Amino acid sequence: MENVSKELLREYIKDQNFTNANDILDALKEMFRDVLQESLEAEMDEALGYGKYNNVEKTNNNSRNGYSKKTVKTELGPVNINIPRDRNGDFQPKIVAKHQRSVNGIEDKILGLYATGMTTRDISEQIKELYGVDISAETVSNITNRILPLE
Numbered sequence: 001m002e003n004v005s006k007e008l009l010r011e012y013i014k015d016q017n018f019t020n021a022n023d024i025l026d027a028l029k030e031m032f033r034d035v036l037q038e039s040l041e042a043e044m045d046e047a048l049g050y051g052k053y054n055n056v057e058k059t060n061n062n063s064r065n066g067y068s069k070k071t072v073k074t075e076l077g078p079v080n081i082n083i084p085r086d087r088n089g090d091f092q093p094k095i096v097a098k099h100q101r102s103v104n105g106i107e108d109k110i111l112g113l114y115a116t117g118m119t120t121r122d123i124s125e126q127i128k129e130l131y132g133v134d135i136s137a138e139t140v141s142n143i144t145n146r147i148l149p150l151e
């Protein structure tokens with residue numbers, strides 16, 4: 001996995017026209033925003049029991065109902081994200097909880113733990129211990145599958 005990541009990173013760097021450190025920081029911030037957004041989408045998929053545009057598997061009356069905008073503070077600076085909403089108002093995101101304004105530190109923990117070979121259940125327990133955020137092993141699996149899709 002490490003070799004694939006380095007190859008992808010090198011390819012990405014070749015495609016960019018970085019002229020200074022701020023360009024690199026902006027690119028990292030954009031990548032983090034995308035990872036955070038996909039994590040929230042994975043949480044919504046789990047909460048509803050089906051993926052976006054895949055309502056064949058729908059087992060309840062609840063459905064997606066747009067997004068609300070939110071700015072969170074990260075170690076890379078402020079990041080704008082869209083928090084998914086559900087029609088019944090039941091969805092309670094855990095990666096970025098309601099009223100949470102800072103996500104410093106959590107951003108790379110899930111993927112970092114996954115990259116070390118930890119199971120999704122172990123990662124779930126670690127995140128709960130470190131941050132007090134209770135996410136299921138299934139959510140961890142959904143997050144890693146969205147961000148690191150199988151080839």
